[in-house]
Amino acid sequence: MVLTTTNPAPKQFVESSTFASRYVRQPLPRFQMPETSMPKEAAYQVITDELMLDGNPRLNLASFVTTWMEPECDKLMMASINKNYVDMDEYPVTTELQNRCVNMIANLFNAPIGSGEAAVGVGTVGSSEAIMLAGLAFKRKWQQKMKSQGKPYDKPNIVTGANVQVCWEKFARYFEVELKEVKLKEGYYVMDPVKAVEMVDENTICVAAILGSTLTGEFENVKLLNELLTKKNKETGWDTPIHVDAASGGFIAPFVYPKIEWDFRLPLVKSINVSGHKYGLVYAGIGWVVWRSKEDLPDDLVFHINYLGSDQPTFTLNFSKGKIFMHTSIQRSHP
Ligand SMILES: Cc1ncc(COP(=O)(O)O)c(C=O)c1O
Structure with a gap:
């Protein structure tokens, strides 16, 4: 995984959760565990809303991996x-x-x-x-x-x-x-x-x-x-x-x-x-x-x-996932 560039300083709260607003009355902290729990439906909706900002995998023709498999593979x-x-x-x-x-x-x-x-x-x-x-x-x-x-x-x-x-x-x-x-x-x-x-x-x-x-x-x-x-x-x-x-x-x-x-x-x-x-x-x-x-x-x-x-x-290595705060170590970036 790439190294993180997420900067915890500016935005402390998830700003808008378009479709979960009926559940989310209080601002949700981005980097702290919230004080209280929330209904699972709300958590699902908040995350789904955020993920909408990712690209559309089916339109990603630029990188080496493909993003569609036969439905039978999804089922398996x-x-x-x-x-x-x-x-x-x-x-x-x-x-x-x-x-x-x-x-x-x-x-x-x-x-x-x-x-x-x-x-x-x-x-x-x-x-x-x-x-x-x-x-x-x-x-x-x-x-x-x-x-x-x-x-x-x-x-x-x-x-x-x-x-x-x-x-x-x-x-x-x-x-x-x-x-x-x-x-x-x-x-x-x-x-x-x-x-x-x-x-x-x-x-x-x-x-x-x-x-x-x-x-x-x-x-x-x-x-x-x-x-x-x-x-x-x-x-x-x-x-x-x-x-x-x-x-x-x-x-x-x-x-x-x-x-x-x-x-x-x-x-x-x-x-x-x-x-x-x-x-x-x-x-x-x-x-x-x-x-x-x-x-x-x-x-x-x-x-x-x-x-x-x-x-x-x-004989395996267990690869960690997630990003680390750092910008310097791996400089060459192939796709
Ligand atoms: C020649 C070559 N070796 C190794 C890799 C790394 O492959 P992977 O993405 O499967 O880890 C790539 C990926 O582009 C490659 O082109």
Whole structure:
């Protein structure tokens, strides 16, 4: 969520509540708990009146998410809205449906899954969360490797194009990884694989390529990146992997350009994220990250919870909602 700009100083009361005036005789405080309660109908009307000032989602064609879904989806959502779906024991079918999605996506992206084997991945609130998790897995794997070789592991870096979406900067800052950006040049607005591989060093936890650059939709050349990096890995003895940020292209490439090799067909691609809500007819709040194999997700990042009797392995971040008073910290604003 964005940071708050709500200023509590000027207006202390909800000024007008057009249709609730028959209930609301006293001014309603905006930032304090009211002294007395109010009828639920009044609360509903006051909030509905305020929400009228939001835009009309059906007319919002400017941002990445779409705001209309089939009525059957609305029905399914409303039928499940009271389920605490993180409780996998109580709601195993919901968990099973999520697992099926992960498997379908891993197969779509050509993960090398043996028959009877399950894919490795999680559902998230979108690609931003997915990228935090993927980045964390790379960082932890790299640290484990450096530790086992008795080398310093306090200066990890990640190589991306300067066209990366702001969530990569957030990952770098929150998880203390240096972001090494390949500069763009006039007429070429994605990461140049040659320059990216030049920037790789022993502390590089991964190179992140984008399939569907946020600004132009252009695909980066992951195949060439894989070739160049394989060569460099051979020369140096490193094993720098690739992550593909397929937030905006992961559900286009397999259907429209099936011959382009960008996914797990390339051996160095160890994880891929994709958004569910960028392609139409899906409400905001869904994405996934899938890993090539179990070996690519360090086991000590997976929490095994068994409060309710059975083992519930999880690898998630719980994203907070709401705004914070601050204007300065995240300055670049992609849509
Ligand atoms: C390339 C890319 N990566 C990541 C994201 C973040 O995606 P989400 O909104 O699903 O968190 C976006 C969103 O625009 C994007 O275009």
